[in-house]
Amino acid sequence: MPEAKLTFLLGGARSGKSAQAERLVAAYPAPWIYIATAQSLDDEMAERIAMHRAQRAEGWITIDAPLDLVGAIGDVPDGRPLLVDCLTLWLTNHLLAGHDLEQECERLESALAAPRGPWFVVANEVGLGIVPDNALARKFRDAAGRLNQRVAARANSVSFMVAGLPLQVK
Template sequence: MKQLITGGARSGKSALAQARALEWQQQTDGKVVVIATATAEGQEMAQRIAHHQSRRPNSWQLLEAPRNLGDLLAKHSQPNTLIMVDCLTLWLSNELFGGDWPMAKEALLDALPGLPGPLILIGNEVGQGVVPLGEGNRRFVDECGWLQQHLSPLMDRVTLTLAGLPLELKECS
């Protein structure tokens, strides 16, 4: 099953994704791989990363990958391995402002249908507030929205989190 969990900052996305991954692991005795896209630039971000790491089981494998997500998913996806990507929004930022965003997005979208294993993607809803100042900021918000619109049809399940509560937007049985 391929899932997208989206919501605002501190809405409970990662906690929900971790609970679903743990439940899957307990039911299947499978392996969980976390692909972390953040880079520790500054103490505040390092603290955020440490917080996320402290909430995950030590048995889960961690891959740090700020870029080239499509290739990494294709390389590591297996039927008995759930991959959790935390988070798409930081990956988008890394590719948009330091990589080749159109190619990276295309590689991700091309890889998804062929992945043999379960997948949980975590991303932020960033376009529900005011229109941001600055061309780069507006482009980031637009690209984030378009990315999730392109991902949703490829997902079996899409969940929006608000105040720590999941709202199922799409669920295929």
Template sequence: MTDTLARHALILGGARSGKTRAALDWAESLGPNRVYIATAEAGDPEMAARIARHRAERGPGWRTLEAATDLAGALAQVGEVSDADERAHAAAPEGRADAVMVDCLTLWLSNLFGAGRDPEAEAEALIATLASARVPTLLVSNEIGMGLVPDTPLGRSFRDAQGRLNQRIAAAVGHVVFVAAGLPLRMKGEGRYFP
């Protein structure tokens, strides 16, 4: 693992486990200028309301990028902004990113399935981008393999792809945290980037 990858983290948990809140708190501890990369799309009124609620909960200090499928591109964009701001920080401190949070890899994977994109190739591109990203990046993902086996081939295929994605990201980053009932459990990593 490179020193760059060591600063990134995967935050796992089930639905309503508190994983997003844990990641938000962690990102906020890293500095006042944060980027939230949203993978959700407002496909119906309930989802639109959920997205609005999440946006309101984040509060000030967050800049939002939307990346339904091009997550590597969005992360690269944050890196380019941060590199430029390193040179001109005094002139434009609001553009500098202290932390990036991706919420969430599960919706991103679902979007890839819907778009007919290759999840393995997209995961490879994501990891390559993380390897060059200097801003600590917190990636939120669902642990969906602890429940019932889905009864459809598509459901089983998605569950398997989610498990493989989580394993690849967990192996690549320096920190992994599992959240259950709002309580974070450190699975991998230690040091100053861990809350």
């Protein structure tokens, strides 16, 4: 059985996070589990989701979990390589649904605390830009920063992606 560990990949938009995570997961024997958190709320997002699915090689099992990420993680068989992409969209979904972000983040942190295989989690680093000009965006940025810190503390390995290159942080 593959080693149980949590790898966290952070970076900005189009930094290469997802591609790097897919490469790392694919180093293990298939089948690989891909838990997707995006929702196709408009045509452009539906096209993005379809393109991402089409680009993945055979061997990927995709589970859509825009809100119940904890339940989806719980259903993954022991030893199975897992990719969660991404925490930022998952957090956005909960924020827009009016859910208790602290409670949801605690539940997720508990689920990630004891990986049962090689698990890879992707998130955006949203704290490198200017302070957002509205309360909702500031609430999101702050919650995303806190969530990233919590996941990074639990992770065995953390990489920060810049221009497709991984910088090992932990």
